[in-house]
Amino acid sequence: MISPAQVVFLSILLIALLWTGSSGVFIPNLTDGCYRCLCYISTLCDVSNDCSGGYCGPYNISRVYWVDAGNVTLPDDEPERNNAWKDCARNYQCARKIIEGYLQRFGKDCNGDGVTDCYDYMMINGNGGYGCTSPLNRSENGRRWLRRYEECRSSHLHPYIADILAMNTLESGAYVVRRIYKNGSFRDLLYGTEYNKSHLAKYGNPKTRKPFTNGQISHYGYQILQALKFLHSKGLPHGHLHPGNITVDNQTALLLDIENLLMGVPSLCRPYVLDVRRANTMESVDVYCFGRTLYEMAFASPLQQHYCDVYPDNIPQDLGSFI
Ligand SMILES: *[C@@H]1O[C@H](CO)[C@@H](O)[C@H](O)[C@H]1NC(C)=O
Ligand SMILES: *[C@@H]1O[C@H](CO)[C@@H](O)[C@H](O)[C@H]1NC(C)=O
Ligand SMILES: *[C@@H]1O[C@H](CO)[C@@H](O)[C@H](O)[C@H]1NC(C)=O
Ligand SMILES: *[C@@H]1O[C@H](CO)[C@@H](O)[C@H](O)[C@H]1NC(C)=O
Ligand SMILES: *[C@@H]1O[C@H](CO)[C@@H](O)[C@H](O)[C@H]1NC(C)=O
Ligand SMILES: *[C@@H]1O[C@H](CO)[C@@H](O)[C@H](O)[C@H]1NC(C)=O
Ligand SMILES: *[C@@H]1O[C@H](CO)[C@@H](O)[C@H](O)[C@H]1NC(C)=O
Ligand SMILES: CC(=O)N[C@H]1CO[C@H](CO)[C@@H](O)[C@@H]1O
Numbered sequence: 520m521i522s523p524a525q526v527v528f529l530s531i532l533l534i535a536l537l538w539t540g541s542s543g544v545f546i547p548n549l550t551d552g553c554y555r556c557l558c559y560i561s562t563l564c565d566v567s568n569d570c571s572g573g574y575c576g577p578y579n580i581s582r583v584y585w586v587d588a589g590n591v592t593l594p595d596d597e598p599e600r601n602n603a604w605k606d607c608a609r610n611y612q613c614a615r616k617i618i619e620g621y622l623q624r625f626g627k628d629c630n631g632d633g634v635t636d637c638y639d640y641m642m643i644n645g646n647g648g649y650g651c652t653s654p655l656n657r658s659e660n661g662r663r664w665l666r667r668y669e670e671c672r673s674s675h676l677h678p679y680i681a682d683i684l685a686m687n688t689l690e691s692g693a694y695v696v697r698r699i700y701k702n703g704s705f706r707d708l709l710y711g712t713e714y715n716k717s718h719l720a721k722y723g724n725p726k727t728r729k730p731f732t733n734g735q736i737s738h739y740g741y742q743i744l745q746a747l748k749f750l751h752s753k754g755l756p757h758g759h760l761h762p763g764n765i766t767v768d769n770q771t772a773l774l775l776d777i778e779n780l781l782m783g784v785p786s787l788c789r790p791y792v793l794d795v796r797r798a799n800t801m802e803s804v805d806v807y808c809f810g811r812t813l814y815e816m817a818f819a820s821p822l823q824q825h826y827c828d829v830y831p832d833n834i835p836q837d838l839g840s841f842i
């Protein structure tokens with residue numbers, strides 16, 4: 520059902536962690552994006568990768584690599600302890616410190632192009648620090664690394680989709696970390712509340728209603744459609760589109776919670792969708808939810824039924840016919 524291209528996209532989008540903790544040393548061009556790509560190249564950044572054949576964790580680190588990197592351990596652990604290296608390598612943040620230690624020691628311009636950048640760091644990880652200059656395209660494994668490097672470099676999150684800072688799966692479920700958007704969701708704007716209040720306080724009995732202007736509706740509506748088009752082009756419907764899942768940053772609409780579908784959170788507009796016979800594909804569900812979202816943007820009140828054929832009198836004609 521999900522194609523390899525989608526897996527690549529999702530891995531980068533969701534699994535590749537982007538840990539933005541500060542680190543002690545400065546290594547030129549070893550950016551967060553580079554850490555992410557090195558992780559993607561090693562194991563598609565599989566954070567649940569255990570140990571096999573002497574290689575551990577999302578960066579597929581060996582004991583020799585760990586020793587060369589300076590025996591990094593988890594806080595309060597001892598490098599002499601037998602499995603200290605494995606436990607560090609399996610922990611994403613700790614593994615990043617191992618990579619940092621190794622590249623601090625061996626980082627150099629391996630391909631001789633005059634700059635030291637992520638490509639060189641990939642060569643170092645692929646060839647080992649002592650002889651990093653050998654072209655990677657000589658072996659099947661190296662060619663796979665080059666392919667993944669290109670895949671990772673050419674992947675960007677969409678300008679209208681909120682970036683995911685980190686994602687992790689636990690036994691009991693999964694969590695995703697995003698930065699806080701202080702202006703809250705569309706819904707917060709529509710009802711004039713603050714993002715940090717409880718759901719009931721915010722929407723239980725809204726006192727203020729601030730419908731969007733026509734200009735805002737067409738501006739944000741266009742951006743939402745662009746984001747949906749992008750997701751659909753990857754074969755990934757959103758499935759949860761509603762004003763609570765859209766935020767605004769610097770005049771730009773950003774879709775949130777695109778991972779809900781993958782985790783099986785039921786769609787909020789599903790009860791209505793069941794009544795709409797034409798919404799029989801995931802894409803048409805998004806179209807239908809988009810219509811409901813437009814309605815709520817225009818009237819600062821959710822549509823209570825599954826359809827609407829009577830609009831308030833003061834609605835501009837072109838908006839009414841569009842909804
Ligand atoms: C880790 O590296 C080893 C040796 O290169 C390789 O055999 C193994 O497939 C890699 N593991 C993953 C999950 O890619
Ligand atoms: C790392 O551990 C190895 C053996 O486990 C030891 O020989 C080496 O001196 C240690 N290196 C550092 C920097 O502590
Ligand atoms: C880092 O990358 C940039 C852009 O490729 C390059 O101009 C710069 O020289 C690199 N830094 C080093 C130390 O090579
Ligand atoms: C490997 O890449 C180099 C340039 O980076 C190129 O000259 C060479 O022909 C390539 N070898 C193979 C087997 O593709
Ligand atoms: C919510 O955020 C506003 C402004 O960002 C702040 O003034 C207020 O104290 C916050 N309230 C709580 C309960 O955190
Ligand atoms: C806000 O968006 C404008 C244009 O889209 C851009 O030029 C500007 O740098 C952005 N400001 C911030 C703080 O991101
Ligand atoms: C939040 O909304 C206010 C008022 O609409 C605006 O001035 C500010 O730029 C917005 N902040 C962000 C981060 O978009
Ligand atoms: C940020 C936010 O409000 N996300 C919501 C998106 O929609 C799902 C249900 O469809 C909610 O569970 C999320 O809380």
